[in-house]
Amino acid sequence: MPAVRGDGMRGLAVFISDIRNCKSKEAEIKRINKELANIRSKFRGDRTLDGYQKKKYVCKLLFIFLLGHDIDFGHMEAVNLLSSNKYSEKQIGYLFISVLISANNELMKLIIQSIKNDLSSRNPIHVNLALQCIANIGSREMAETFGSEIPKLLVSGETIDVVKQSAALCLLRLFRTLPDIIPSGEWTSRIVHLLNDQHLGVVTAAVNLIDALVKKNSDEYKGCISLAVSRLSRIVTASYTDLQDYTYYFVPAPWLSMKLLRLLQNYPPPEDPGVRGRLTECLETILNKAQEPPKSKKVQHSNAKNAVLFEAISLIIHMDSEPNLLVRGCNQLGQFLQHRETNLRYLALESMCLLATSEFSHEAVKKHQETVVTALKTERDVSVRQRAVDLLYAMCDKTNAEEIVGEMLNYLETADYSIREEMVMKVAILAEKYASDYTWYVDVILNLIRIAGDYVSDEVWYRVIQIVINREDVQGYAAKTVFEALQAPACHENMVKVAAYILGEFGNLIAGDQRSSPFVQFNLLHSKYHLCAAQTRALLLTTYVKFINLFPEIRADIQNILKSDSNIRSSEVELQQRSMEYLQLSQIASTDVLDPAAVSGAALHPARQ
């Protein structure tokens, strides 16, 4: 349909056309500046502008601002429009202000005065404009000025429904700015009773407010629980003709249902057995409906229906008290895991993470391990794959840790760079938590370094060294494995660090084998020396001095390295110092000085290597 301006602001339409016809950014800026100059002169001009013209120019300014250009005038004219008794002028004035005025603008007092006037107007449309403006700006000053009036408007029997709705959300906005405006006591039960209002629009708006109030003070608003449950019950059992305008594509009041389910998640399961029974029935009904054939093929129907379903499952998980419901919820999500629609698979993976943490449903979740692993491998959308990773992490326990860690390592080989760091952490945590065989743990961490070395933080490799030091049973294995890893052509620097430390401590355990004799170990490490950063080289030097103690037969070779110019005269102070000191130590020759305890104990933490 062609763009037609029914309200006559033809000048605006022409201006917008001009902008669209500009062939370049420069042309656009030129046209805008021309218009700004025109408007400036009109605002400053001798002839006072009438409301219509003011409205037109203020609207043009708004358009220019929304294009991305700064506007530094026009605010006064916009504020003037507020006091017009023409609705369209008021409306533009309020829009300009909502978009452009910041809370500390000097015109705020005038604006607040206009709002006050409109708030007490007989015309509900004007009242709503005022409420909308307050909700849009929601500054502290507004909260202080209107904080006592809005609640009155909200609960008064004389307020019409349409205004009540706006008042509820306006009050919510102010409450978010200044929580003290609704004191406990006098307003509580009246606000809670809005849940029983005849008009579903009012209830929908009010439940948002109540949810926020409950989050601040759940005890005070406890009365909402039974009201929420009965309201929910009435909606869920309604046929699709009952709620008329509030039925959305054959789903009765989905937004309200969702909000009520959300509201109930602020509390533990209801104490009153009657209320509790009713709630359980509701949840069962919602789960049952999910199994019925859909009333419409439209995606809007399934989205609304499933939205309520997901929220119901969230509540079931939160209550964590009905094993039957938890298992049913889990099965429903399991069905969604293989749904055609990507959105549903995404949400199912997300919801299942929560189910995995509940002891009642943890086992049920594990049954879906294979499906989740398949998702990890085959989903095209990286955000869905991420949810699969999160779920595997959540469902991991002693029985499936090896498999899951294996799958995650596989995935890591080709994973997006944006998610590698998080994945590395997750794998490291799982490996440590569920290791029964520490050789497995060592393998996993070394694999991590090999696959995603750049994303292995210091904490991770400090940890593997700490564990190896504290577990005799794994020291020989660790030495052998790092030795082999070092032989790979492209060896990550973090691997060199780990290897240097471990061989320095436990290289003797593999020195008996000719293939990993002291000299071979030393050469292998030293072959990486010049490729490494200064910090790593410092670590290597410490390993060398440990070698002097472990393997006196290669002392001379090591001393040569320590003596070399690139070390003794290194521009890196740390390297210079270490080479010098270690060289001196080695020349003193007493075995006491180079006692392993003395050297390692003095700097046991890998960071100080």
Place this chain on the structure above:
Amino acid sequence: MLQFMLLFSRQGKLRLQKWYVAHPDKQKKKITRELITTILARKPKMCSFLEWKDLKIVYKRYASLYFCCAIDQDDNELLTLEIIHRYVELLDKYFGSVCELDIIFNFEKAYFILDELLLGGEIQETSKKNVLKAIAAQDLLQEEETPQGFFEDHGLG
């Protein structure tokens, strides 16, 4: 609650921006730029939801326009998609088969309609009929006002 809603074209031109939290202008521009780039880079069959910074983003494309909402972590994604759909339905009913041009030339109307649907970042009225009634009432007030400059604009002033 909704933190903001953006409407933008496939070329990345912003057609509407409604913010429900206060940010300095510079930050708004940065967020807008970065998010638009992220969304435009996504392929057609991908999920309608994504995590972006510490927000959840829900978006859907209708013809040449992307409708994009940022919501809090505990908000319901599927119903946010339906908020978008409801908004599109309202625009469609109001303009009669709405297209991008309608929103460009009648941008202020798009904001007025949105303000009847959402307030303070929460959905205000879920009945399509009631929202349209409210908009119609506004329009009626407008028509009753004599457009004074109307004659001037058309060279008859």
